[in-house]
Amino acid sequence: MSDKNSFEPRIVAFFCNWCTYTAADLAGTARMSYAPNVRVVRIMCSGRLDPQFVLAAFREGADGVLVGGCHPGDCHYQEGNYKALRRVTLLKRLLKSFGIEEERFRLEWIAASEGDKVQRVINEMTETVRKLGPLHLEKPDITASHETVKVAGVSAGGTR
Amino acid sequence: MSKPKVAFYWCASCGGCEETVVDLNEAILNVVAAVDIVLWPVALDFKRSDVEKMPDGSIAVSFINGAIRSSEQFEMVEMLRKKSGLVVAFGSCAQLGGIPGLGNLFDRRGLLETVYKTCPSLTNGNTTTPVTSTKVEKGTLSLPELWDTVKTLDQVIKVDYYLPGCPPPPNLIADAVNAILSGKLPPSGSVLAPDMALCEDCPRRDSKPDKIQLSGFHRPHEIIIDPDKCLLAQGLLCLGSVTRQGCGSVCVNGNMPCTGCMGPTSHVADYGAKALSAIASMVDSNDEAEITAILDKIADPLGTFYRYSLPASLLHRAYAAGTNGGKK
Amino acid sequence: MPRQIVVDPITRLEGHGKIDIILDDKGNVERAYFQVPELRGFERFAIGRPSEDMPQITSRICGVCPTAHHMASTKALDDLYKVTPPPAALKVREMLYNIFFIEDHALHFFYLGGPDFVVGPKADKGSRNILGVLGKVGQEVGLKVIGTRKELRELMILAMGKAIHPVFGLPGGISKPISKDDRPRFVKAAQTAVEFGQFCLNVFDNIVLKNPQYMEYITSEAYTHKTYYMGMVDEKNRINFYDGPLRVVTPDGKEYVKFPGGDYLKHLAEHVEPWSYIKFTYLKGVGWKDFVEGSDSGVMGVAPLGRLNASEGMATPLAQEAYDMYMKTCGGRPVHFTLATHWARLVELLYAAERMQELANDDETYSPDVRVIPTEKPTEGIGVVEAPRGTLIHHYQTDDKGLITMANLIVATQNNAARIAMSVDRAARKLINNGEVDDGILNMVEMAFRAYDPCNGCATHTLPGHMPLIVNLYDREKRLLREIRRD
Numbered sequence: 001m002s003d004k005n006s007f008e009p010r011i012v013a014f015f016c017n018w019c020t021y022t023a024a025d026l027a028g029t030a031r032m033s034y035a036p037n038v039r040v041v042r043i044m045c046s047g048r049l050d051p052q053f054v055l056a057a058f059r060e061g062a063d064g065v066l067v068g069g070c071h072p073g074d075c076h077y078q079e080g081n082y083k084a085l086r087r088v089t090l091l092k093r094l095l096k097s098f099g100i101e102e103e104r105f106r107l108e109w110i111a112a113s114e115g116d117k118v119q120r121v122i123n124e125m126t127e128t129v130r131k132l133g134p135l136h137l138e139k140p141d142i143t144a145s146h147e148t149v150k151v152a153g154v155s156a157g158g159t160r
Numbered sequence: 161m162s163k164p165k166v167a168f169y170w171c172a173s174c175g176g177c178e179e180t181v182v183d184l185n186e187a188i189l190n191v192v193a194a195v196d197i198v199l200w201p202v203a204l205d206f207k208r209s210d211v212e213k214m215p216d217g218s219i220a221v222s223f224i225n226g227a228i229r230s231s232e233q234f235e236m237v238e239m240l241r242k243k244s245g246l247v248v249a250f251g252s253c254a255q256l257g258g259i260p261g262l263g264n265l266f267d268r269r270g271l272l273e274t275v276y277k278t279c280p281s282l283t284n285g286n287t288t289t290p291v292t293s294t295k296v297e298k299g300t301l302s303l304p305e306l307w308d309t310v311k312t313l314d315q316v317i318k319v320d321y322y323l324p325g326c327p328p329p330p331n332l333i334a335d336a337v338n339a340i341l342s343g344k345l346p347p348s349g350s351v352l353a354p355d356m357a358l359c360e361d362c363p364r365r366d367s368k369p370d371k372i373q374l375s376g377f378h379r380p381h382e383i384i385i386d387p388d389k390c391l392l393a394q395g396l397l398c399l400g401s402v403t404r405q406g407c408g409s410v411c412v413n414g415n416m417p418c419t420g421c422m423g424p425t426s427h428v429a430d431y432g433a434k435a436l437s438a439i440a441s442m443v444d445s446n447d448e449a450e451i452t453a454i455l456d457k458i459a460d461p462l463g464t465f466y467r468y469s470l471p472a473s474l475l476h477r478a479y480a481a482g483t484n485g486g487k488k
Numbered sequence: 489m490p491r492q493i494v495v496d497p498i499t500r501l502e503g504h505g506k507i508d509i510i511l512d513d514k515g516n517v518e519r520a521y522f523q524v525p526e527l528r529g530f531e532r533f534a535i536g537r538p539s540e541d542m543p544q545i546t547s548r549i550c551g552v553c554p555t556a557h558h559m560a561s562t563k564a565l566d567d568l569y570k571v572t573p574p575p576a577a578l579k580v581r582e583m584l585y586n587i588f589f590i591e592d593h594a595l596h597f598f599y600l601g602g603p604d605f606v607v608g609p610k611a612d613k614g615s616r617n618i619l620g621v622l623g624k625v626g627q628e629v630g631l632k633v634i635g636t637r638k639e640l641r642e643l644m645i646l647a648m649g650k651a652i653h654p655v656f657g658l659p660g661g662i663s664k665p666i667s668k669d670d671r672p673r674f675v676k677a678a679q680t681a682v683e684f685g686q687f688c689l690n691v692f693d694n695i696v697l698k699n700p701q702y703m704e705y706i707t708s709e710a711y712t713h714k715t716y717y718m719g720m721v722d723e724k725n726r727i728n729f730y731d732g733p734l735r736v737v738t739p740d741g742k743e744y745v746k747f748p749g750g751d752y753l754k755h756l757a758e759h760v761e762p763w764s765y766i767k768f769t770y771l772k773g774v775g776w777k778d779f780v781e782g783s784d785s786g787v788m789g790v791a792p793l794g795r796l797n798a799s800e801g802m803a804t805p806l807a808q809e810a811y812d813m814y815m816k817t818c819g820g821r822p823v824h825f826t827l828a829t830h831w832a833r834l835v836e837l838l839y840a841a842e843r844m845q846e847l848a849n850d851d852e853t854y855s856p857d858v859r860v861i862p863t864e865k866p867t868e869g870i871g872v873v874e875a876p877r878g879t880l881i882h883h884y885q886t887d888d889k890g891l892i893t894m895a896n897l898i899v900a901t902q903n904n905a906a907r908i909a910m911s912v913d914r915a916a917r918k919l920i921n922n923g924e925v926d927d928g929i930l931n932m933v934e935m936a937f938r939a940y941d942p943c944n945g946c947a948t949h950t951l952p953g954h955m956p957l958i959v960n961l962y963d964r965e966k967r968l969l970r971e972i973r974r975d
């Protein structure tokens with residue numbers, strides 16, 4: 001229905017404070033242009049990415065979710081990014097079963113110095129999601145929902 | 161002094177939540193003596209008309225089991241809500257959607273197709289499918305329409321308390337009834353069971369390593385299961401670490417992994433996502449290909465992690481026509 | 489002026505069974521329809537699930553007979569992986585299955601259907617429940633009933649993990665053996681159960697059989713249907729609940745066919761009506777001829793009535809005596825009186841107790857060897873058991889990983905559904921004349937329901953509890969002419 005070319009995907013990005021978040025900052029200050037479709041959420045480590053955040057993002061209207069963490073071996077907390085990799089691997093399969101295409105969810109290792117990589121990844125992802133079109137999760141009409149409240153309580157970096 | 165009035169009601173349920181009340185055994189006689197049961201379709205005479213006539217708020221507590229999947233069920237629970245001081249969502253179906261909630265992997269059309277079109281035992285060449293309205297000679301017969309999406313009780317009415325489990329263990333039921341009778345209730349919205357993980361209470365917890373690292377997963381029929389050792393440490397998908405305790409670890413005592421019927425503890429919004437997170441992070445590898453291979457042994461992530469809670473998940477259901485539970 | 493009556497046992501609530509009666513111009517019954525207005529679709533959401541999870545998933549079809557689904561499913565997994573469990577596993581399964589039968593049949597007799605008879609169909613409805621039963625048989629006996637049930641349930645938890653929704657079934661065996669240390673408990677409980685079975689038959693004898701009025705109900709024409717019958721039998725054509733071929737007898741009691749459960753598609757088929765979600769099972773070889781009885785119609789009866797008819801006796805001595813007595817009193821095999829089901833159920837209860845006793849006293853039951861690890865590649869499996877309410881069939885196909893690609897379930901109540909519909913129609917015809925609706929229809933219809941103990945929970949999700957009834961009599965403009973309710 002909606003014209004795919006005029007569709008501007010909304011992408012939620014969870015970026016590790018120590019690497020990708022800094023890189024995105026760098027890209028911003030260096031005026032490397034990347035698609036304005038991304039809302040960045042800073043997390044302390046990709047290992048702090050709770051799969052609940054990802055589901056919540058999709059539910060609240062994201063068409064894609066991007067996760068950025070430190071390169072293997074570079075995580076400030078040693079193991080965090082490996083944990084993220086394991087979770088993301090399984091989460092991808094789960095999302096597929098939910099009817100959410102794999103391409104809408106992406107994990108990338110991006111070092112603090114790699115402003116250009118942030119730019120490239122964001123642009124790529126925006127195009128991929130644009131091609132997929134909007135994610136239609138028609139919300140079942142739920143009148144009294146306790147979980148909205150609870151999710152709000154799960155703040156970024158909160159539970160593991 | 162008149163005894164407090166209590167109602168039991170069922171929606172899309174299996175009846176196990178009624179049986180578990182019978183499993184109170186002789187304690188049920190005490191319950192019956194202490195309260196005035198105004199509605200309990202399975203064991204006592206049904207009195208819907210009487211309930212309708214009762215003033216709003218005159219039932220002390222209604223225990224409602226089963227998921228909600230039709231307007232008729234919705235109307236009934238709405239009525240009970242009005243008549244009741246407290247509403248307790250009884251069992252995983254009411255609390256989280258339960259196993260019938262797996263219906264949210266599909267839509268109604270697909271469901272009818274499987275049952276009335278592709279099923280192998282139908283009369284050859286069957287073309288009939290039940291419809292909501294059938295003209296027969298001199299009359300019309302009607303059937304209620306089923307909702308596409310199965311819902312939890314608190315997605316349609318306000319719920320005061322939850323009794324978890326599939327079905328809830330009799331001792332928790334007895335405790336809940338006592339708490340209600342004595343007025344010693346926790347804050348509204350609470351789940352009436354200990355707010356700790358099953359592992360803490362499990363007879364095998366001593367054999368559970370502090371940090372579990374798994375280089376593979378097994379399905380229960382693939383291995384001889386050690387009757388004493390932590391099941392997760394044996395590579396079985398035991399969900400005790402993310403599941404609320406209170407059942408007495410009955411499945412583990414049956415030498416089978418916990419599948420999570422008691423639902424999450426209070427810190428978790430989405431049980432399945434939490435379970436996935438906990439299990440995935442235990443994979444003992446840092447190599448992408450190896451991680452993928454190990455996790456591929458989990459044959460059905462959605463059906464496993466959301467066995468009892470798909471309707472309560474953040475996404476509520478699977479989307480898009482043709483979604484078929486993870487298979488191409 | 490055509491009119492329509494809706495007998496909606498649950499008023500306008502979501503579906504626990506519903507009856508529509510259409511009258512002709514003279515106000516006589518044109519046709520009564522028994523409808524099941526609910527469907528949960530387990531066959532659909534089974535697709536994609538690991539087959540080994542099916543025993544636990546399908547048990548949620550019904551919390552009254554979860555063990556039946558668990559067992560049929562587990563047997564389907566044995567077949568799926570072409571694996572034969574060790575003898576001990578089979579014995580434990582069968583013993584627990586019989587414990588479940590005792591407990592389920594007792595539940596029906598004391599809590600659900602039985603109160604009608606024990607307390608009396610005309611008794612104050614407020615007393616027709618377990619409490620009324622206790623009043624009638626005495627508190628002491630009542631507590632014994634509760635105590636017996638409790639011990640049986642505890643043994644079920646001990647062996648199966650959970651009594652409601654067991655977890656022990658695996659392809660090739662069970663998740664854990666029963667320890668030798670627990671043997672005395674099983675032996676003792678079995679003895680109590682046998683006594684309990686005899687006690688139940690006594691209660692029935694004293695309260696029901698000695699009362700000519702009850703006997704009149706039982707033999708009443710309204711509930712008599714000459715149909716085929718089906719049930720599982722052993723090699724000597726005696727009843728077995730856990731394993732054996734299915735035997736079908738004709739309306740005059742001759743063997744029509746005997747076939748292994750795996751061949752069910754050759755012999756059984758399901759008829760669909762647009763006005764009910766339940767599918768009506770019938771004998772394929774005879775064919776679907778509408779809701780009619782006789783040897784030309786594929787309609788059949790299952791559950792206790794059907795099983796006793798389809799067998800030539802019981803495999804245990806006390807139950808055999810009870811069987812002979814039953815057949816003699818009811819005029820010989822096959823018994824077509826639907827209400828005799830209550831009695832047949834108690835004969836089965838005694839058999840289940842005696843069978844439990846045999847297995848509890850068998851050394852092999854306590855052998856630690858209860859697992860065989862499947863090695864074959866899974867493709868297709870069929871598992872059949874007798875559920876308390878009739879033959880139950882689970883049929884799965886899977887991919888190489890053992891994920892379900894097709895699940896077909898033929899549940900107990902479906903096999904009886906056409907016969908139930910006929911009883912309802914018969915009762916309506918008998919009681920409604922020239923537009924006069926006798927209030928008694930409520931009693932009659934309810935009695936029919938209860939005898940069948942139709943577990944719509946299996947077919948849909950309801951329990952055979954005390955059914956409230958409302959008859960609405962409408963004129964053609966759907967104006968309410970009259971309402972009769974008993975709730």
Ligand code: SF4
Nearest residue numbers: 173174176251253326
């Ligand atoms: S929670 Fe479990 S026992 Fe209760 S109705 Fe649902 S499936 Fe049945």
Ligand code: SF4
Nearest residue numbers: 359362390391398400
């Ligand atoms: S993982 Fe399972 S077996 Fe291990 S301690 Fe927890 S509940 Fe017990």
Ligand code: SF4
Nearest residue numbers: 407411418419420421
């Ligand atoms: S062990 Fe897990 S699945 Fe089993 S009853 Fe307890 S909480 Fe439910």
Ligand code: FES
Nearest residue numbers: 016045046076080
């Ligand atoms: S600190 Fe960046 S991924 Fe862990």
